[in-house]
Amino acid sequence: MIHLENVCKSYPARMGRKSVINDVSIDFVPGRNTAIMGGNGAGKSTLMRLISGAEVPDSGKVERRASVSWPLGFRGGLHGSLTGRENLAFIARIYGRNYPDLLDFVEDFAEIGNYMQQPVRTYSSGMKARLSFGVSMAIQFDYYLIDEVIAVGDVSFKRKCKIVLSDRLKDSTVLLISHSTSIMKEFCQHGVVMENGRLLEFGSLNKAIKYYEASQGGA
Template sequence: MIRLENITKYYPSKLGHQYIFRNVTFDIPAGHNIGILGSNGAGKSTLFRLLAGSEYPNKGRIITDLSLSWPVALTTGIHQQMTGRENTRFIGKVNGIADLDKYEQRVRTFAELGKKFDLPVRSYSSGMKPRLAFACSIAIDFDVYLIDEVTSVGDAKFRRKAKEALLERSEKANVIMVSHEMDEIRQFCDSAIVLHKGELTFYNDLEQGIEQYQAL
């Protein structure tokens, strides 16, 4: 279970605090592959960043005994000055990987970067960076994978490979996904959380959740 306990999140503006969540307490149940749904500006990306730990609430806390990935395919944890190999080994160490050589090989094989694996990430194309980030994440056994628009990972061939890997992972772990593509949500998820006016509602039935979201 992932528990949001009395979460308040706002962003400052010239008009004062713009609140996304006010004193929200909500349990995200374990054992589900969940799509996060909501209109533009409802707070989907904010909730995702809070779960990932890349942003913090202004008040309250998130409690879980599960291991959560960073957002799969996003490159926020990749250091531009380091090589692909250096990034891989650093990420492995941070996540407590015992056999770094084996982990490195898995990442290198999956990312398909060739010789560029030993070049600084700053020299990578826009498609190579998320491929490295995706490979680093999928090679670690997390309890929950946070997935943000998996269709943005690399070219069409790599996207197919990425989806297959995530579907395989979702058989043993769970996913929490943000996507604007309902076909993608249906492919990965069995339930939904709908965000509306700062409130979260869990739908055990995915189609019911999609119906409620589309009615907003």
């Protein structure tokens, strides 16, 4: 279970502080894969960072009664000065995983070859996404947080990304930010919409998509 209670988050702005998350309360229950929708700047990524623990709320509380991944698509999980392999060694220690097993899975999955021995700052954005996705999928979490990026690269690699994620979701739950209704429908059954700092819940994914598209002028 992931429980948010009266969560608020704001950031400094020219005219004072800008409220991004305003008094949000929600339970993300196990087994209910949820799509998080909203326009640009609505606070979706901020919500993901709060859920993951990458940021803390100004007020309210976030309770995680399960293991939660970092937000996939959020580059903060990789240190640019370290090589891909060094990043894996660090992550293996943090999560108590066997480094050789983690390395074997990620090197085979990410398909970036000798770049695993180069500093991550030298990677293209696509290579960083491949490594980030591979590391996240190599560790079995109770909840996977995916911010926009669900599949990168060519058709074959995208298919591999979807296959491994589908396999993980047999025993885990996903919270997914995406602008693609087809991706949302493929992996989620429930939907919420971020709007003016508030989180709106709906009885079904289709109702959430319908509301979101109407709020965006049918986009």
